[in-house]
Amino acid sequence: MTSPPQTHAPGRYPAGALAFPHRSLLAIGQLETHQILFLLDEAEQWVAWNRQPNKHTDRLAGLTIINAFFENSTRTLLSFEIAGKRLGADVVNMHAAQSSVKKGETLIDTAVTLNAMRADAIVIRHQSSGAVALIADKVACPVLNAGDGQHEHPTQALLDALALRHALRARGRASSDGHFNGLRVTICGDVLHSRVARSNILCLQALGALVRVCAPPALMPAQVDRLGVEPFHDFDAALDGADVVMMLRLQNERMEGQYVPSPREYRHVYGLTPERLARAASDAIVMHPGPMNRGVEIDSTVADLAGQSIITDQVEMGVAIRMACLDVLTRRARGVEHWA
Ligand code: CP
Secondary structure (H helix, E strand, O other), X not given: OOOOOOOOOOOOOOOOOEOOOXXXXXXXXXXXXXXXXXXXXXXXXXXXXXXXXXXOOOOOOOOEEEEEEOOOOOHHHHHHHHHHHHOOOEEEEEEHHHOHHHHXXXXXXXXXXXXXXXXXXXXXXEOOOOHHHHHHHHOOOOEEEEEEOOOEOHHHHHHHHHHHHHHHHHOOOOOOOOOOOOOEEXXXXXXXXXXXXXXXXXXXXXXXXXXXXXXXXXXXXXXXXXXXXXXXXXXXXXXXXXXXXXXXXXXXXXXXOOOOOOHHHHHHHHOEOHHHHOOOOOOOEEEOOOOOOEOOOEOHHHHOOOOOEOHHHHHHHHHHHHHHHXXXXXXHHHOOOOEO
């Protein structure tokens, strides 16, 4: 099947420059605002495409994509796999638990091995911050960060922005320039260990949103205000008038020792219940990157709240964003360059 036409709003990107000049996608922090908008606009074609019965195109036919996951994943791994396959690429998944990493092979030797197989793009999730950038230095092809330690999860922030754009559009509140100017977003939970929080803070601020973060003192990064966010420990105060509430789970796998007294007490103070949500704007949008711990950071009645929760929309947008990223990052290798 032929691919959908590209749609780009004129004037969003600086004229005469390559619309996306990066070889790899390692962090939101590396992107200019117009490059974020470019990826979101590119993803729009795939949202529509993925809603058809036949979702296959041969745009990346002949290319090989390796998904190398050193940490568990459901959404990110599956959506990258689906994205690559829908674009016609050959997709191979490497699970660290069944790989020679278990025999003591180093990260660099693993990267050199993947490179020797002549992959056209490598998608990596790793438990160490900076590991993905290290691999990107050792391979010849584009590398996409699928989450590195507590550092960044750039495609999560992009899919969140796309889901938010669609939710605002459905409410008649989307701006014509694609920005989120003045939108009040509250991010609550284990901010300290969250790469999702960091990428979202950078992405949302680049698009003009006002970001509040809320966490118990032990789970708030030191000097978080340097990121330009408004920090809260009182969840009720953080929710006051919020247009968007993004909940994060407790990342127990990154904790040494006890950061919260118990899940029950955590829910009592930081759980998003229907009563708490009532403190936000009346039609506040509820988000969660998943996986959720229902009954801890978010109650089921809120997570499944029709008209306000967009958690499953986030998952849908994940495939479209990853299709856009794979398409854009392999353009140079395919001899296709997009000039703004
Ligand atoms: N949001 C997210 O990264 O989910 P997974 O860990 O399931 O990929």
